[in-house]
Amino acid sequence: MSGSVSASRLRRSTPRSLRVALLGACCAAALASPSRAQSPESPVELDEITVSGKGGKPSSGPNLSVKTGAGSRLGLTPLETPASVDVVSGDVVRDRGQASIAEAVTQNAAGFSFIGTPGNGFGAYSSRGFTGVSSVTTLYDGVRLYPGNGTVTFPFDTWTVDRIEVLRGPASVLYGEGAIGGAINIIPKKPLYEERRNEARAVVGTDGQVGLAAGSAGPINEKFAYSFDVAASRGDGWMDRGDYKNLAFSGALNWRPTDELSVTLTHDGGHNQPSRYFGTPLKGSGNVEKDWIGENYNVRDGVIRFNDNITQLKAEWTPNETVTLRAVGYYVTANRLWRNAEGYKWNEGTERVDRSSFIAIKQEQEQIGARADATIRTELFGMANEAVVGFDVNRFDFRRLNNGGYRAPDLNPSLPPKGFDPGEYGSASSYGKDYKAITTQYSFFIDDRLKLTDQISLVAGLRYDHPEVDFRGYRLVNGALPRSKTVLDSLSWRVGAVYEPVKNLAVYAQYSEAADPVTSILSLPPGSSGYKLSKGRQVEAGVKQSLWDDRFEWTLSAFYIEKKDLLAPNPNKPGSPSEQIGKQSSRGVEASVGVELGHGWRVDANATILDARYDEFFGSGNVDYKGNTPNAVPETLANVWATWRFAEDWKAQAGLQYVGKTYTSASNDHKRPAYALVNAGLQWKPTAYATLDLRVKNLFDKTYAYTGGDSQWYFGAPRTAELALHLKF
Template sequence: MIKTILTSSALAALVLPTLGYAEDASEAADRSDILVLGTRTDEAEVPTQTGSRLGLTILETPASVETLAGDVIRARGDLSIVDAVTRATGISSVANPGNGGTGLAARGFSGQGSVMQLYDGVRLYPGAGTVTFPTDPWTVERIEVLRGPASVLYGQGAIGGAVNVISKKPNSDRTEFEAEAGYGSQNSWRIAAGLGGPVNELIAYRLDISRTQSDGWVDRGNSEGMAISSSVQLRPTDTLTLTLSNDYSDQKPMRYFGTPLIDGELDERNKRRNYNVTDALMRFKDNRTTLRAEWAPSDSVRVRGTAYRLTTHRKWRNLESYFWNGATGKIDRFDFFGIDHDQTQIGAQTDVTLRSYWGGVKNELLVGFDVNGIKFRHSNDFDSDPPPPGFSEPVDPYSFGPGLYYNTFGVRPQYRTQTRQYSLFAEDRLTISDQLSVSAGINFDHANVKRYVTSHGAGGSTTEALRLDKTLHNVTWRVGAVYQPAPAISIYGQYATAVDPLGSLITFSVGQAAFKNTTGDQVEAGVKARFLGGRGLATIAAYRIVKKNLLATVPGSLPPRQDQVGQRSAKGLEASLTLDLAGGFGIEANGTVLDARFDQFLTGGTSFNGKTPPKVPEAAANLWLRYDVTARFQTRLGLRYVGKTWSDNANQFRVPGYAVVDGGISFAMTKNVAANLRVYNLFDKAYATTTYNDEQWLLGRPRSIDVSVSARF
């Protein structure tokens, strides 16, 4: 059946053009509303929010910035934010259940402490290396990606880059409705809808809701999720806009921690086995309320303010680690972990932009502050800190009873933290001439973390003691220039500094407090060109990033002991091309090659000098081809390539690279309703997206077919 569908789809894509099936321009214009036809016109000239707080365009920004439009993300069928953002240049997934399924790698650095997650421009603080919001692309207007250090804009934790998810906002011009319902392989289904528009001249609204469910591609791999995004916008005057938003997410991800290798190889007989227990649990609930105000009393002054409150509740009850034991021919299962996170982030961000002219020279200056208070509570069922290896359960690799979760202590509070953070930032851009501009930025970041440890006594009594009171100060800055020999060509260069925390800022451990934050810097240069009247955009960039004062666990130390040593670096080339041709052809291509290594990394008498850091691919590429057969019929074909990685510092455990082909067709049955067929992993490639332990691979989705009906009015 699958082969029949795929063959029919391929034949349709190839045969219909040769039949001369075409429509005149008026009919095409009338029927193409539901389909995503081409890229956004003059994308390079649209202001972005992520590469600069000044709202510079891609051509004006002396950094690598990329935008993924929400409509294009949904047309491709990307089912998560990670799926969508890893289509961008040089971004790859390191997502696993421990980091909330959102971890990314960029420019030779990986994890929540090096690739920052933002929502509508506001930083999300990882708790114990975990971020669980947002995840559903349905509520997304666009995703902006800044590659390279972003600490000068957003504070510590962004030496590799920053990903900014920008939510849908009310449209005050007209009422819009869109919806999609789909079903596919693994008994997966989705239903989603969005409605928004003006109530009157003063008020506009937007509401989006999405519900998903799947049986998954491993035993007991079921998952479900819900996302709701709502906002109301008030414009009491032409110069003042107020927006109140609430975003809610409830996820029950697939309770799958990976597939253990057998004799160092992926075995066909166990690649769909789930070694977790029957009653495993993972659930992430996030809710964020935001009030935004923007006031522009004149063309030369703009004031923006944002106040927000984010609450997060996470639960894990799992048997997480599985290793092949060659002596017994069994899989040893251990690490029964029950963990709860309760996190509240309350903050405010305000900036003022002043535009002026000095003797015909334009200057834009932005100054602002960001302040946050974060409360975090960690509960677990460990009997000591750090936890022991746990109870090992050997099982047959291919046929076994999953068993039940083993808990002798009960999940109870272990520690809580209070973090107070504020930063002061400034950014300036001087336009010296029509061809040359210079920009600079600086950020002073202050944070204080207090950690209280809970002790449990007889009869359920508890005592709490302050074990950590750590204050950190960081100053980061960048300077860059853009030269435009022609209006559509930009040659740029920049130097930037950055700071990464040791682990997660708000969950500093007592052992980490003895060390200072890691620091880094980057040199980058590149060229950006817009052509074909905005229907083409090409970029190329070269960079080198150095990160110093690494934190490492001393090999063989019991209990595990950490040390701060050496440096690592990454240098590479990135290129991208977006092209929307006449005749309905479209191309989006990008690729990166880099050299990431430990330059000086000697700990406990063991040297890792010259080794590649784990979970960092040194080559990656994406390709999307689009052909609009007619104004009603669109075909798409995509390739995702990720090069090999290592799962350990010593590079003893290699994870092969992979190439996955996706595709789809859409047919507009009317101007407002379309039928869609999407194929994932067309050639049924078995591959690991990342690892959980050295030889425990998290496998990607096998060949799958989804069908859906979408509507837009």
């Protein structure tokens, strides 16, 4: 399925590439300074940070010595945590040119693949055999971002990111139901007291790409500090009518009235209008017509808009060495608008593309909540013990407005595959209320770490969640307005042990239980009110080691996960609604390594080998899918990044991302082929405060599809290039 994109698209991008090169040369000449200092203390060496001891700032690699909240609320390092944890540095992500959260996660963390579409807000992933926003949870600065109708959008830009913390495997004990595959926690940049940060970035690239970003942080006085970052970008996109634009921002003000008390007010958000692209139809079973790729079968006036905001007020008080109290209140809003033709299927009889799913929807979502916890450090029978006890309360108000599938009467639902008029959706101003769902939830949690000896620790966690969903429909169903109330309790827990026979070598094992909703809790319809949460359990064991002052780190883990109570047709009740009788499992091995080889070389790599299957599952027509691989689950994944500082002020780097073949449905009749992408970059520091990067993504112009079903695939971008100027002052 590999091959080049059409020559016409390449011709369109060539003049832009030439302009990019000329602009880069001018910028470099203007920035170069022959009198630049060349001392070891020059700030030029601060661009790549290495970890130095516990609690250090993350850099490349597994970052085993960096304290994180991904694996527990105890602030343990990955080396101290009986789970698979990745800490991805925001500095490294930006240095590698990974502008989106999806790129940062899938190209750096082990075992994640991207399956994002406009319908899920480009926020869906596959991890350890489980897929979608109901099984891989996204958080922002520790706040769970709940999907309404399966859509989580924010955050999307990496400029505002300090680091990304990733937990692979069940995370329900930390974040509640819906995290059996893993959790991704994006931590924004923070206010600074000890130093100042002022930076700016300008990016130009092929397909009309233009981006600007700026940020600043530092002390206001002895008691106040701030941070503020903003990034905007736009472009024409690589497909027809693929224009996009977005804006991301993050701000924080910290107040420290005493050494023991800290109060922080933050506001973060994003406005995102991605390319209005819903994929390309296939010509038969997995048959890709390459000259169709890049065509946009959506309507001319299609709309995709996401507006998200999150405001938090945090307080942390440590009155003495044994107690720390934390509290946070947060308010989240998410407003989304779609107006598109989303479904495309090749009609062999007419030799045309049939369009369907003419959908115009508005979603309005509000979340208000609070979390409080206490960390208590004591001794238990002479052994050091640390526990976190707390609660979380939330109220969600989710509203969906629908125009009832209206489209202009003259809008053609059938198009030739090329040379067509896409038409216009028409007026969709008469949105009617579809339904409203109010969800109230409270949770209690406890994490505990007991040090049996200097070498052996026990880590355990327990969480109880109690969501209540009040669904109120505004459209008649069977002659009545539907309304339902549903309670979905869940109890998740984990226990694990870490054995450190020698310093910085840890062997661990853990057992955990978790829960997944069968659909988004916030938009649970009356027909699903009788469903319960799907239950899951995991057994995991592994080893981690850090050597040479953290210049060489490696991890190896093996796991088994089982999930039951999946929705599936009952073979003994033909034609009846699906029941929670399905079961699936996965088993696999994950490994990662980061090593500084000397002579300017560094290599970071990870790999996953997975065996995912349905253990009990039937499809339509009572077809037994037992033993089949779940759809959208690649069973082999790998990433490699190599960096070479081949001369003073010069650095070259390249990354390889491999995603194995993926089945497009539970029947396993069709599959998307495996693909390998190569990204490369060349960096020059003409002055102590400036960095110039030339990057090429998809260097070998691979044609690949990253998600989609049996008849319609979403393709990734062809080869693109960009030039980025980064200033620190």
